Amino acid sequence: MKSQKDAYQLILNAIDTGIYKPGDRLVESELADRFKVSRTPIREALQRLETQTLLARDGRSLIVASLDHNQLAELYEVRAALEGLAAQLAAQHATPEEVRVLYDMIATDRTFTDDPARLSQANRRFHNQIHLASRNRYLINQLEMVHRSMALLTSSALAVDGRSEQTLDEHQAIVEAIERRDSEAANKALKTHLSYAFETRLKIDAGEV
Amino acid sequence: MKSQKDAYQLILNAIDTGIYKPGDRLVESELADRFKVSRTPIREALQRLETQTLLARDGRSLIVASLDHNQLAELYEVRAALEGLAAQLAAQHATPEEVRVLYDMIATDRTFTDDPARLSQANRRFHNQIHLASRNRYLINQLEMVHRSMALLTSSALAVDGRSEQTLDEHQAIVEAIERRDSEAANKALKTHLSYAFETRLKIDAGEV
DNA sequence: GCGTCTAGAGTTGTATCCATAATATCTGAA
DNA sequence: TTCAGATATTATGGATACAACTCTAGACGC
Numbered sequence: 001m002k003s004q005k006d007a008y009q010l011i012l013n014a015i016d017t018g019i020y021k022p023g024d025r026l027v028e029s030e031l032a033d034r035f036k037v038s039r040t041p042i043r044e045a046l047q048r049l050e051t052q053t054l055l056a057r058d059g060r061s062l063i064v065a066s067l068d069h070n071q072l073a074e075l076y077e078v079r080a081a082l083e084g085l086a087a088q089l090a091a092q093h094a095t096p097e098e099v100r101v102l103y104d105m106i107a108t109d110r111t112f113t114d115d116p117a118r119l120s121q122a123n124r125r126f127h128n129q130i131h132l133a134s135r136n137r138y139l140i141n142q143l144e145m146v147h148r149s150m151a152l153l154t155s156s157a158l159a160v161d162g163r164s165e166q167t168l169d170e171h172q173a174i175v176e177a178i179e180r181r182d183s184e185a186a187n188k189a190l191k192t193h194l195s196y197a198f199e200t201r202l203k204i205d206a207g208e209v
Numbered sequence: 210m211k212s213q214k215d216a217y218q219l220i221l222n223a224i225d226t227g228i229y230k231p232g233d234r235l236v237e238s239e240l241a242d243r244f245k246v247s248r249t250p251i252r253e254a255l256q257r258l259e260t261q262t263l264l265a266r267d268g269r270s271l272i273v274a275s276l277d278h279n280q281l282a283e284l285y286e287v288r289a290a291l292e293g294l295a296a297q298l299a300a301q302h303a304t305p306e307e308v309r310v311l312y313d314m315i316a317t318d319r320t321f322t323d324d325p326a327r328l329s330q331a332n333r334r335f336h337n338q339i340h341l342a343s344r345n346r347y348l349i350n351q352l353e354m355v356h357r358s359m360a361l362l363t364s365s366a367l368a369v370d371g372r373s374e375q376t377l378d379e380h381q382a383i384v385e386a387i388e389r390r391d392s393e394a395a396n397k398a399l400k401t402h403l404s405y406a407f408e409t410r411l412k413i414d415a416g417e418v
Numbered sequence: 419g420c421g422t423c424t425a426g427a428g429t430t431g432t433a434t435c436c437a438t439a440a441t442a443t444c445t446g447a448a
Numbered sequence: 449t450t451c452a453g454a455t456a457t458t459a460t461g462g463a464t465a466c467a468a469c470t471c472t473a474g475a476c477g478c
Contacts, residue, residue: 043253044252044256047253047256047257048256048257048260051256051257051260051261052260053347053350071346074345074346074347074348075347077294077298077345077347077348078291078294078345078347078348078351081290081291081293081294082287082290082291084290085286085287085290089286136283136286136287137280137283138262138280138283138284138286138287139283139286139287141262142287142351
């Protein structure tokens with residue numbers, strides 16, 4: 001049975017896989033048709049997506065949100081603050097087991113630095129693990145939203161030459177700070193990491209245009 | 210005409226005015242009845258409120274979210290990070306006019322330090338003004354959500370003896386840092402301010418129980 | 419008397435219908 | 449040819465009807 005949660009996921013996937021691109025108008029009846037459900041669950045899913053700012057209003061209708069240069073910069077500022085806080089809290093709360101898991105992740109990730117898609121997923125899991133270690137559910141939620149916005153609306157920045165190795169080195173520095181329980185250093189290390197990531201993205205965007 | 214936005218506001222107000230308290234179950238047909246609209250706009254409003262974590266699921270039904278001690282602490286941590294960032298950015302972007310407005314607000318607020326309700330509203334406006342000066346729309350959004358959670362789910366912390374004057378002195382310090390364009394100091398001043406505010410809240414909660 | 423199964427009421431979830439608003443198109447005139 | 453006005457089509461928002469699911473209470477059997 002299709003349900004409201006399904007409709008939400010289905011639309012999310014459709015946006016994710018590029019069936020609907022930023023700026024595209026989403027027509028309820030069209031979505032209902034595509035996913036073989038009535039307009040009701042579609043409408044509710046769309047509203048959810050709208051409140052999460054993944055969709056935007058254009059007059060009366062909804063379009064897939066897009067991030068212009070300024071918005072991307074703004075998003076990165078907020079993300080840096082939240083991720084920095086997560087690292088800081090992780091340094092305070094992470095158990096030895098969690099630290100080991102983080103180290104293991106980095107070690108594993110080093111074995112496929114030439115597979116950007118897989119690395120991107122691994123990157124996501126790494127950051128997620130830090131979020132969880134923060135022991136702050138509200139923060140975890142906020143970061144999930146931030147990541148969703150970024151994941152859907154931008155392509156991966158890990159395909160640049162040498163960026164993979166650099167990324168993992170930065171990850172290493174973050175985990176070391178967490179292991180030392182040095183929350184200040186962890187905060188800073190994560191912010192630095194994101195700063196480089198943002199820089200890389202900007203370079204990609206500049207080149208692609 | 211009742212509309213979906215109205216339903217959202219109506220439910221929000223109903224929670225705000227204590228008609229529905231944290232933990233209360235919200236029955237769609239009951240709300241529809243109360244507000245003289247059909248279940249459709251009610252449902253959409255409820256979904257919005259749920260994604261904003263003002264409502265939580267309990268099995269199949271929705272209840273008004275509540276903040277326990279831990280959640281309140283978690284919320285304050287995130288709020289401090291975001292408000293700190295806002296102050297930091299405000300120090301970078303605020304125009305002289307905006308700084309003057311902030312100073313004016315403090316001056317005005319000093320004239321009614323004995324009216325907690327009015328002061329609470331003024332406090333809200335003051336912080337809002339700083340948010341706007343950050344020039345970061347995403348951040349403004351996030352902070353609006355944080356404030357909504359806190360405003361709905363906790364009573365004001367400004368009714369404590371002497372806290373009003375102290376609050377305004379802290380506000381003064383924040384604005385001075387912004388005026389000096391000292392973003393680091395602004396960040397710190399706002400975080401300190403919130404730290405005291407949280408401390409006050411904890412004292413209230415401890416006394417009330 | 420206790421446990422389980424069934425029947426029923428109540429609530430959420432889905433589909434469809436209707437009304438209204440917005441937009442696009444077509445026609446006519448300048 | 450272009451602009452304006454009117455009309456027609458289409459999409460969204462709201463109401464209602466219907467189905468599925470859950471939880472409870474009562475009855476029957478062990």
